[in-house]
Amino acid sequence: MNFNKMPKIDLHCHLDGSLRAETVLDIIKKNRLELTQSLEGIRKQLTAPLSCSSLDEYLRCFDLPIAVMQTKEDLERVSFELMEDAAMENIKYIEIRFAPQQHTKEGLTTKEIIQSVLQGMSRAEKIYDIKGNYILSCMRHLSAESAMKIVEEGKQFIGQGVVAVDLCGGEVAGFCHKFIEPMKKAREYGYRITVHAGETGIGQNVADAIELLGAERIGHGVFITNSREAYNLVKERKIPLEICPTSNIQTKAVKNYGEHPIYDFYNDEIMVTLNTDNRTVSDTTMTEECIQIEKAFHLKKEEYTDIYLNSVEAAFISEDEKQKLREYIK
Numbered sequence: 528m529n530f531n532k533m534p535k536i537d538l539h540c541h542l543d544g545s546l547r548a549e550t551v552l553d554i555i556k557k558n559r560l561e562l563t564q565s566l567e568g569i570r571k572q573l574t575a576p577l578s579c580s581s582l583d584e585y586l587r588c589f590d591l592p593i594a595v596m597q598t599k600e601d602l603e604r605v606s607f608e609l610m611e612d613a614a615m616e617n618i619k620y621i622e623i624r625f626a627p628q629q630h631t632k633e634g635l636t637t638k639e640i641i642q643s644v645l646q647g648m649s650r651a652e653k654i655y656d657i658k659g660n661y662i663l664s665c666m667r668h669l670s671a672e673s674a675m676k677i678v679e680e681g682k683q684f685i686g687q688g689v690v691a692v693d694l695c696g697g698e699v700a701g702f703c704h705k706f707i708e709p710m711k712k713a714r715e716y717g718y719r720i721t722v723h724a725g726e727t728g729i730g731q732n733v734a735d736a737i738e739l740l741g742a743e744r745i746g747h748g749v750f751i752t753n754s755r756e757a758y759n760l761v762k763e764r765k766i767p768l769e770i771c772p773t774s775n776i777q778t779k780a781v782k783n784y785g786e787h788p789i790y791d792f793y794n795d796e797i798m799v800t801l802n803t804d805n806r807t808v809s810d811t812t813m814t815e816e817c818i819q820i821e822k823a824f825h826l827k828k829e830e831y832t833d834i835y836l837n838s839v840e841a842a843f844i845s846e847d848e849k850q851k852l853r854e855y856i857k
């Protein structure tokens with residue numbers, strides 16, 4: 528299949544993990560930041576190394592991009608550029624996530640941060656054949672109060688380009704208990720809910736995310752394989768899994784593409800979707816994720832279509848918008 532040409536949907540893409548190295552260098556120079564000044568050095572710092580041994584090590588690659596995402600202008604720019612990069616490979620719909628908590632170092636308010644990325648997104652939507660929405664991620668190592676602040680301050684943007692909240696960062700067993708209150712509030716306000724869970728061996732976190740937090744989708748969920756409860760919940764309630772194969776290899780969730788459970792899940796009628804996670808940190812694109820999965824499992828056109836349609840179903844958009852996305856693959 529010519530995946531570059533095929534219509535694609537990315538429901539799990541972190542803004543801060545998807546910056547162009549050239550842009551990072553530009554912002555460093557413009558803002559006179561005392562950071563790496565060579566393009567090659569930057570590229571290296573932005574990408575998870577082959578030797579990456581865990582999610583925690585993978586997460587260290589975010590320090591540099593976060594350092595250059597601290598002004599309105601720079602947030603608007605990186606948001607626009609991610610939309611542009613996605614449009615160039617025929618992604619027709621993208622849900623971009625980021626954690627506003629990490630962009631206050633130069634004094635921006637949550638409102639200014641969200642407004643800036645939304646402006647970049649809408650500028651790109653006017654030029655390219657792509658639509659997007661934002662997901663507000665809350666860092667799991669921060670407090671429930673901090674997550675509540677994001678839920679409260681992001682509320683005014685629901686339906687204006689913000690659709691959901693997420694929990695992300697390092698994963699420890701039982702993390703969901705801490706976030707019951709903010710996620711309950713989020714649901715009451717009308718946010719949709721997706722949660723990173725089951726990425727580092729703890730299948731039970733997936734069951735908790737669904738039962739305690741009302742997660743409608745799960746980021747990764749690879750380790751439902753080691754919790755019968757989680758597996759059955761995901762299967763029976765048709766909870767979509769946002770699968771990101773390359774990222775899972777880098778964080779050592781799986782050994783290689785061929786050993787990824789995505790195809791077993793698909794054959795067992797679990798609702799899998801295919802996504803990038805981080806275009807720069809994982810040095811990938813949607814096209815590349817599709818190619819790798821096609822190669823590993825001899826994916827047929829009908830199977831790719833099924834996965835694309837799963838993403839349409841799972842997207843946090845209206846029925847009319849879903850219908851438009853279905854038209855692309857007819």
Ligand SMILES: O=c1[nH]cnc2c1ncn2[C@H]1C[C@H](O)[C@@H](CO)O1
Pocket residue numbers: 541542543544582586589624625626629664695696697723726774804805
């Ligand atoms: O795959 C991931 N799992 C958990 N957290 C992640 C992953 N990729 C990125 N993040 C974190 C690092 C970013 O700074 C944050 C917000 O996008 O989300």
Ligand SMILES: [Zn+2]
Pocket residue numbers: 539541695723746804
């Ligand atoms: Zn992620």
